[in-house]
Amino acid sequence: MGAGYMPDMFFRFDEKRVQTMFQYMLDMGLSTVRLEVNQEYPELYNMADRTGMMILAGWECCDKWGAWEYNDDINAVKWEDQDYAVAHTSMVHEGQHGSQLIQAY
Secondary structure (H helix, E strand, C coil): CEEEECCCCCCCCCHHHHHHHHHHHHHCCCCEEEECCCCCCHHHHHHHHHHCCEEECCCCHHHHHCCCCCCCCCCCCCCCHHHHHHHHHHHHHHHCCHHHHHHHC
């Protein structure tokens, strides 16, 4: 099972804040963090390694998520075949994650 992570609104990295969040997640029995940003500070990844937390990189909505052929309202790079392949593989992986199996019964 996992949780989503969003950085500080002003992108101020606070090691103590992240460590506290990781400890809360571990206390709740969670083992995965999905990032809702492009990349985070390297120390976040080091902290995740030290605590045994798995990181799933998230898709940032403003980059490619809304860049469909019919959506000309945004100036984003349109999806290519490789993007669809990566998205499909990511969803298959997440669908087979243990937290999804618990919901099945």
